[in-house]
Amino acid sequence: MILKSVTESFATIIHGLNVQHLTDQVIHRSKRMILDTLGVGLLGTNTEVFHKTMQYSKIYSSDVSSCVWGHPDLRLPPTYAAFVNGVAVHSMDFDDTWHPATHPSGPVLPALLALSEVLPQNPRISGLDLLLAFNVGIEVQGRLMHFSKEARDIPKRFHPPKVVGTLGSAAAAAKFLGLDQTKCREAMAIAVSYAGAPMANAATQTKPLHIGNAARHGLEAAFLALLGLQGNQEILDIESGFGAFYSNYVPQALPALESYSLLLDQQNIATKRFPAHLGTHWVADATASVRKYLLPTDRIKRIVLRIPDVKYVNRPFPVSEHEARHSFQFIACTVLLDGGISVHSFHKSQVSRPQIRELLAKVELEHPPNNHPNFDTLYCEVSVTLENGSTFTERCDTFYGHWRKPLNQEDLEEKFRTNSSTVLPSEAVEGIIKTVNRLEDIEDCSLLTTFLKQPCLSKKTSRGS
Template sequence: MILKIYSSDASSCVWGRPDLRLPPTYAAFVNGVAVHSMDFDDTWHPATHPSGPVLPVLLALSEVLPQNPKVSGLDLLLAFNVGIEVQGRLMRFSKEASDIPKRFHPPKVVGTLGSAAAAAKFLGLDQTKCREAMAIAVSYAGAPMANAATQTKPLHVGNAARHGLEAAFLALLGLQGNQKILDIEAGFGAFYSNYTPQALPALESYTLLLDHQDIATKRFPAHLGTHWVADAAASVRKYLLPTDKIKRIVLRIPDVKYVNRPFPVSEHEARHSFQFIACTMLLDGGISVQSFHKSQVDRPQIRELLDKVVLEYPPDNHPNFDTLYCEMSITLENGNTFTERCDTFYGHWRKPLNREDLEEKFRANSSTVLPSEAVEGIIKTVNRLEDLEDCSLLTTFLKGPSKKTSNCIQHVLSNHSLS
């Protein structure tokens, strides 16, 4: 099997590019970068982006694995859940990981191991090979937070996908690592100052983290912490008249240095700026993908408002996605002050997006590169994924428009089993 995957004929699609195919590891890389390109992917607690390192790997593999027997949607779901579960367990072995990260970007740490675990499950590796895959993956893990808010940050998710898959392949080929690497300070403990691994319970008493998963879905493409700011600003804006002149804007938020960007100069910095999100919501009444275009970031009206923002750090406002809040106070030139607070934004796991809004977000993003029938095909397929006999069907939709693909899409949409 591994020789077939590594052969020159083995290739997987690049989403939205029907004429471009790459070896599975590189397809996983490119698609992983795409997932995180706008910082629009899901966020978990403790903080990481769990899906981006895992899903591109499984879809790339689904195209190159032997089709007899076919890999089902249920197989994909199981491997996906394994990849997410591994990430969550590793982060819960560290108190440091429960807060917004300061040193390492989590998707390139736990995401790499989640990718390796998902690939190992999908490839059917035995227990020994799974341990080897995880050991190898640790040597691929890690990326510094200094590259947050730059064009390089999406590479962290792409590399987590690629390197996790590569680790599983190398384990399958016989490469060996330290099988105790997850249990020692000199191993995975190098990424967390207070890493304390624990023995997992017996399978019959095992409680999945996914049974009470804390997944947040973003309504606009920016750092998750800014979503509290956006909702607080939207509440304050209701008091303002078009003729009002703002004198001062106070944001009471956690002290998260890499999201403190008083005057962002690029779209990536704007996505990681408490100040920019507050001012954009006050000025426009909403935030979208277009809000981060350079022309919007450089607007004189935004720059004028940014100059009036002051950050305060209440001691009870910890940098933790489960407990943080944003309180915003606006003082007008006439002396009036309005204050609003957001404890839970719409899209947080305590206040999740409804299905209609979730599907609308997907349509808005995917319709820029995929035809509408492919978009609807993906939605229908995902909603019935556990009944899908061949999970590679998803890549038929994702690769983008072509005559052959269009015919296949029409066939699926007319199939009653997915209606």
């Protein structure tokens, strides 16, 4: 028996996975991911970074086009529609998160929906086809992340969605396009040369471009593979290939199709309740528990956060919405002051409030040696000391929305309604919910884009969100 290379095993899985691999649990979880991603993407079309990238992408208008979510009068080539819709998904850091750490849906869904509009409609692309390609894209990302110990912790060098997300987008698009096994392998090789973005751009307007570019570049990689472009046949096997992104990369060939089980069947997804870095959600829940003990007249002397050492989320005095979304300190102070976090919490007027700045000056961070920067194991302990000497301490090990404690369906749908109703009329909002909830039975997945192209509500560009 000839052993396959790691790269060849990925091509086999991408080409060979079929609807029989989609268990009821995988279908249920992936539909929740799709609904949530559409919601945060629609909300994200209100943001400044989305409007900037949309203006840029307009110069690439062509006859072969796909829709921009919530903008019925604007169509772009599929790669650029995937780009701007991907930017919208991550524009507020409101999209789903997996373990090892990445945002899995954002690079994949915009690429597939853009592609679905330009493929021949005979035969029609069903909802089950969409679910299968989506899960291929999620699976490739998860498998790649498991090849590195470094990838299991909160990233320090490269932003994972632009590394594994680009390959996930390429794999999903390759599945949608029906590429043969050889061209699936080429799509992976091409995608690796598109992958990678530095963590230095976290907490800036550039970070959402990582998701947008992953969607766009993965789609481009699949198109180029379709046209016969070739790359290194062992791109996933070697240190100078995909291994260049991780210092301890140990790839392994994937299991045989006959016994294959999708990772999404084993590992659920974290869904965010407010738009900020996932690590801040532990802080929010722990701080909310402490706040129950405090009176409006209490004077706070000291706030201690016992959290992992994650430098790019350690921002003592954030000055922009993007910095505030990546600030342990800001989240704790906002919960203490307001009782919770919402989209509005990150508006410029809220970030610069004197009351917030006063509280921020009282925050101290501690990094217990047993509190590792890992989304599966980290915890947050918050201690608030009052001027009268009283100290109150609470700890959060698993916040509501984490994969161990997922949002219930009612709360997930309510999040979608709140987000998407900023852009779409109510009939389109409810139509998307109904369509996604029965996606495996839909004969034509273009029904989704029909709702996404509904006449948008009168909206103002939110310069601070």
